[in-house]
Amino acid sequence: MTSFVRPADAGQDPLEEISRNYRPISTHLAITPPVSVVIPAMNEAENLPYVFKTLPDWIHEVVLVDGNSTDDTVAVARELWPDVKVVRQLGKGKGDALITGFAACTGDIIVMVDADGSADGSEIVSYVSALVSGADFAKGSRFANGGGTDDMTPIRKLGNHVLCSVVNTKFGARYTDLCYGYNAFWRHCLDKIELDCTGFEVETLMNIRVVKAGLKVQEIPSHEYLRIHGTSNLRAVRDGIRVLKVILSERSSRGRRGARRKNGRGLPLRAGQGEVS
Numbered sequence: 001m002t003s004f005v006r007p008a009d010a011g012q013d014p015l016e017e018i019s020r021n022y023r024p025i026s027t028h029l030a031i032t033p034p035v036s037v038v039i040p041a042m043n044e045a046e047n048l049p050y051v052f053k054t055l056p057d058w059i060h061e062v063v064l065v066d067g068n069s070t071d072d073t074v075a076v077a078r079e080l081w082p083d084v085k086v087v088r089q090l091g092k093g094k095g096d097a098l099i100t101g102f103a104a105c106t107g108d109i110i111v112m113v114d115a116d117g118s119a120d121g122s123e124i125v126s127y128v129s130a131l132v133s134g135a136d137f138a139k140g141s142r143f144a145n146g147g148g149t150d151d152m153t154p155i156r157k158l159g160n161h162v163l164c165s166v167v168n169t170k171f172g173a174r175y176t177d178l179c180y181g182y183n184a185f186w187r188h189c190l191d192k193i194e195l196d197c198t199g200f201e202v203e204t205l206m207n208i209r210v211v212k213a214g215l216k217v218q219e220i221p222s223h224e225y226l227r228i229h230g231t232s233n234l235r236a237v238r239d240g241i242r243v244l245k246v247i248l249s250e251r252s253s254r255g256r257r258g259a260r261r262k263n264g265r266g267l268p269l270r271a272g273q274g275e276v277s
Helices: 014-019 046-051 073-080 095-103 121-132 154-171 188-190 202-212 234-252 254-262
Strands: 023-026 027-032 036-042 063-065 083-086 109-111 137-141 181-188 217-221
Touching: 023 121, 027 121, 036 095, 036 121, 046 073, 046 121, 063 073, 063 095, 073 083, 095 202, 095 254, 109 121, 109 188, 121 137, 121 181, 121 217, 137 202, 154 202, 154 234, 181 188, 181 202
Parallel strands: 036 063, 036 109, 063 083, 137 217
Antiparallel strands: 023 027, 109 181, 137 181
């Protein structure tokens, strides 16, 4: 039996007020922070039904960043999730799309989900649980115990392992996965990191900068499925080189970026705001 002390002038039952403010997300967990899910998409109309089907109904908002699709991506998203917030991307690249989406979010927690059907939205509860339990950044990992992938070639696995080892050595991280786009974080983390890249290397940049900012990171085992329809724009060699350049650049700029923040000249976001509809 639950008991509480009622203030002398209270006109509202505190338990009723609490139950209104909290969102039940499972039989044993309820949260008050609103959760925003950002989905960058370009010509993903065929995949969106699979993506939206797995999203939990307790999330606060879905922000779809449309990269100037020529198919019915926007129309399908609105049919599947009538309250979806559609943001038209003004620039190019996944990094630019994510930054644009982050700027449009109103939730306290932000979750990044790919639009190709490779991510299972039901895993979002694990990410949110880690954040409300004390983590600043919940990082998905295909190689943590319980994770897995159906969509990595041997060369990509090798490249990811090598680059991950370099980041762990150079920045004192303990990651098991580096180049994975299924992550979640408290919105306030954007005030502590600068996101200023446009391509697939954005995940690596975030992973490095949250460590450099001293944020608490918890890895979440995640399973990556095959893209359902279409082909990915990811190119292993080209994008691997871009990731390596980011790592080397971050290593050489450790002092300069810290000095910029102390002088108040660092900006958390560097992409266009996009057009919301």
